[in-house]
Structure formats: structure tokens, C-alpha cells
Amino acid sequence: MRTARNVVILLVVIGAVLFGVHALEEATEYHGGSGAAATTTVVFTVQEKQFSHGADLAATTLWETCVGTLGWSDTSDPVRQADGSYQAEVHPSLPADTRRRLRGCLEDLTLDRIRGSVTRIASS
Amino acid sequence: MRRLFVIGVGGLTLLGSGLYFFVYLYRWEWNRAVVSGLIFLAVEVALVGLVISARLTKLARAVETGAEHPARRSRIATRLHEAPAEPSAAFSWLRSSGSGSSAPVFIPILMGTGLALSGAAWLVERIGRATARNSSDPHIAARMSRLGPPPGGLLDDSTDPLRLLRHPASPR
Structure with missing residues (x-):
């Protein structure tokens, strides 16, 4: 027994x-692949500590680093909005797990002295 | 109590860091997952060390106190407790000696008498020192002044030329 x-x-x-x-x-x-819609819009903010090159460069560097690991046909540089956040677009839209990956990369400690925080990520 | 607290905190940390390791993996936040895993590893190593050290202490203590031969150990401990303490050797001359003579009784009497006599002698000396007068006593000076030779010397015959003939041994 x-x-x-x-x-x-x-x-x-x-x-x-x-x-x-x-x-x-x-x-x-x-899994890769692309989503059904045309665009995915990402709005994120950037926090820096002793990064002496300005928030614009921080946001651009972070965006390029994170979006470089995905598959897309076109992407735009992050554009500074009125409230200090940055908006960027990816064409075509991203599927769910890829969106999660992008958000994780932006919010992780990917680059030294820069910390991003995604406000909104939506496909349309 | 303290050990329980430490193990509790360690366990909670293990749980939290382990859980968040997988949460961060799901969110694709690799760096945070790595940090979480490191914390998990460190706490785990610390807890393992704590457990092993506690085991070792218990083992060492068992070896010291001799977990084997308990019957023999208790017998020896009983014998040691039963043995009487050594009697003190102080003031042995005061106790009545074996032969029965009671002469030792006088020892404190003699000592006390000696002490009393010393005290009396000291008192006498103090009184004497207080009452003895100065050496500058006028009577002493008068008496001592008679000890010298006569005014003109012992061979003086200016007042009486036949003095030495008549009184050869007298000082006058």
C-alpha cells in the first residue's frame, strides 16, 4: 500500500x-505575426535619473530599443504630447502577446537610468 | 521566538519573490524577473544555512553532555552531591581540643589583657607628653649653672693667695 x-x-x-x-x-x-487592425498606438511616459540628455532622447532610445525586437512594417518616432507623455505608432497592429511584450519591455528596467510607464496601448 | 520570526520573514520573502518571478516572466519584464530570482536565491541560501547551523549546535550539545551512559553519569552525580564539604580550618585553636584540656580558653584572655595594657601605655604616654614642661625651666638653668668652675678658674688665688694651700680639694 x-x-x-x-x-x-x-x-x-x-x-x-x-x-x-x-x-x-x-x-x-x-508567437509573432501581426494583428487584424491597421495601427497600434502607444502612449507612454518616461522617468529618468541623472540621464543628462533630456527626456526626448530617453523616450526615443527606449522606444527604438523595445520596438526593434518586434515584427512590423512601419513605426513612428515618439512624439511629445502636451502633458509630457509620448505617443508612437506601429503599423500594422500587434497581437495580444506582442502588445504584452512591448508593454513589458517599455516598463522594465531595459535601459539604465530610464524608466518608462505605459499609459495606453490600443489598436485601431 | 526570534528564530521563529526570522524563519517567518524568510518564508514570506521566498513566497513573494518566487511569485513575482513568474509574474514578471508573464509580463515580459526580464530584468525584474532576474532581480526577483536573485532575492529568492539569497534568502533560500540564508535559510538553509540557518537550519544547518541549528542542527550542528544541537549535535555538538548532545556530544558534550554525553547522551550515552546516562545511568553512570547520574550515579557519579549522586556521589558528588553526597560528599560533605570540607570543614573550615579557621579558629581551630578555639574549639575544644581532643585531650580535653581547657588551656586554650586563656588565649583570648591573654590577648585581651595585652591589648588593654597597650592601651593604658599609650594613654600614659599621651598624658606625659601633654603635661611634660618645656626644657626651658628656670630651676634647671640655676642648678646647672653650679656645675662650672668658679669665676676665676680652679687655680685662682687673687682674693686669697693661700687658698690652694688651705683647701686643695674644695672648689671655693
Whole structure:
């Protein structure tokens, strides 16, 4: 009986591990491709610390770094808005996981001394 | 109590950093995931060290106190407690000696008498010092002035030329 119980426990553990690995794989895999709509618009703000080259260069550098890892046919430089945020566009639009990837790259500590924060990301 | 608190905090940190490791992975925020994983690793190593050190302490203490031979240890401990303490050797001359003579009783009497006599002698000396007068006593000077030779010397015969003939031994 003890062996049977051990076997059952082993199976449960293996099942849990496989499920976890599959879930992680699903969450972090990059499928690529393009979305259905024409454009994805991203509005983000930039925070810097001792980055002595101005917010415009910070926003541009961050945008170019992050968007360079995706597949697109056209992208625009970030344009400074009235409230200090930056707006940029990607053509064609991005699918859901790619949008998540872009947002993660912009909000992560991708570049030293620059921290971005995405306000809005929408496809249209 | 403190150990429980440390382990609690460590466990919470492990849980939080482990959870956020996967959250950041899902969000594609790699750098944050790496930092989270580092924190998880560091706390895990610290906790493992704590557990191992506690085990080692328990082991060392067991070796010291001798977990084996408990019966022998308790027997020896009983013997040591039963042995009487050594009697003190102070004032042994005061206690009645084995032969029964009661002469030692006089020792404190003699010591006390000696002390009393010393005290009396000291008192006498103090009184004497206080009442003895100065050496400049006029009577002493008068008496001592008679000790010298007569005014003209011992061979003076100016007043009486036959003085030495008549009174050879007298000083006058």
C-alpha cells in the first residue's frame, strides 16, 4: 500500500510540474505575426535619473530599443504630447502577446537610468 | 521566538519573490524577473544555512553532555552531591581540643589583657607628653649653672693667695 501511495504522489507531482511548465511556456512564448487592425498606438511616459540628455532622447532610445525586437512594417518616432507623455505608432497592429511584450519591455528596467510607464496601448 | 520570526520573514520573502518571478516572466519584464530570482536565491541560501547551523549546535550539545551512559553519569552525580564539604580550618585553636584540656580558653584572655595594657601605655604616654614642661625651666638653668668652675678658674688665688694651700680639694 505504501508503494501505491508513493506512486500516486509521484504521478501527481509530475502532472503538476508538466502543467506548470506548459503554463509558463504559454505565457512567455512569442508567437509573432501581426494583428487584424491597421495601427497600434502607444502612449507612454518616461522617468529618468541623472540621464543628462533630456527626456526626448530617453523616450526615443527606449522606444527604438523595445520596438526593434518586434515584427512590423512601419513605426513612428515618439512624439511629445502636451502633458509630457509620448505617443508612437506601429503599423500594422500587434497581437495580444506582442502588445504584452512591448508593454513589458517599455516598463522594465531595459535601459539604465530610464524608466518608462505605459499609459495606453490600443489598436485601431 | 526570534528564530521563529526570522524563519517567518524568510518564508514570506521566498513566497513573494518566487511569485513575482513568474509574474514578471508573464509580463515580459526580464530584468525584474532576474532581480526577483536573485532575492529568492539569497534568502533560500540564508535559510538553509540557518537550519544547518541549528542542527550542528544541537549535535555538538548532545556530544558534550554525553547522551550515552546516562545511568553512570547520574550515579557519579549522586556521589558528588553526597560528599560533605570540607570543614573550615579557621579558629581551630578555639574549639575544644581532643585531650580535653581547657588551656586554650586563656588565649583570648591573654590577648585581651595585652591589648588593654597597650592601651593604658599609650594613654600614659599621651598624658606625659601633654603635661611634660618645656626644657626651658628656670630651676634647671640655676642648678646647672653650679656645675662650672668658679669665676676665676680652679687655680685662682687673687682674693686669697693661700687658698690652694688651705683647701686643695674644695672648689671655693
